[in-house]
Amino acid sequence: MRRHSVKGRIMEHVREHSSIYLFVFVLFLMGVIFGAVVVNSMNLSQKEDLYFYLSRFFGQVSEGKLAGFHEMFQQSVFHNLKFLGLMWVLGISIIGLxxxxxxxxxxxxxxxxxxGFLVNQLGWKGFLLSFVSVLPQNVLLIPAFLIMSCAAVSFTLKIVKQLMMKKPHLNDSPFTLFARYAGVLAVITVMTLAASSFEAYASPFLMKSIIAIING
Incomplete structure (x- = not known):
């Protein structure tokens, strides 16, 4: 019964904020497309310089010279939570929308x-590398960014609405909205920890295996 209740709340939440989810998804997709276009706009010298550093990184991966797993996990968690946490704080500030x-x-x-750069430089080999180095953790991180963006936008709009109303609804008081907003941050934190765990402990092994196949 509880499962159905949670599932029902999730579906209700998605329906209620469907327009915001669509907006942030399209915005993110536009960013992905723009990033891929930027690769094609780079000159040969820039591509060669970047590929040189990328090759050194792949060499370190294949030789097992990367930082320790625990250190990689800490760096990943710090980087992603810093970014997502800033988005959460900006949602509270209202003007940070x-x-x-x-x-x-x-x-x-x-x-x-x-x-785009991996595929542009390495073809299908670059696609395989991006599949094991970029995709796995982003299966969780991208939804986390989309959810956080939607929650921040929704929270900001609701607070503005509450401030403008002469008689705000008790069920949607600023305190209630903030409690829900804090709950979103907790969920996002769990998703980030899971994604960072995979990035630190699984991705290096997958990348090493793919690099060995490519070089072999």
Missing amino acids: PIILIMLFLKGIVVGFTV
Whole structure:
């Protein structure tokens, strides 16, 4: 019964905020496309320089010279939570709404540029590398960014609405809205920890295996 209740709340939440989810998804997708386009606009010298550093990184992966798993996990968690936490704080500030959307767009650019550059330089080999190095953790991180963006936008709009109403609804008081908003951050934190765990402990082994296949 409880499962149906949770599922029902999730479906109700998605329906209620469907327009916001669609907006942030399209914005993120535009960032991905823009990132891929940027790769094609780079000149040969820039591509060669970037590919040189990328080759060194792949060499370190194949030789097992990367940082320790625990250190990689800490760096990944810190980087992602810092980014997502800033989006959460900006949602509270109300005036930070445009910055949230810009940050989401930039996240899309990073993903699009990374995958686009690998495929552009290495062809199907680059696709395999992006499949094991970019896709796995982003299966959780991308939804986390989309959910956080939607929650921040929704929270900001509801607070503005509450401030403008002379008689705000008790069921949607600022305290209630903030409690729900804090709950979203807790869920996002769990998703980030799971994604960072995979990025730190599984991705290096997968990348090493693919690099060995490519070089072999």
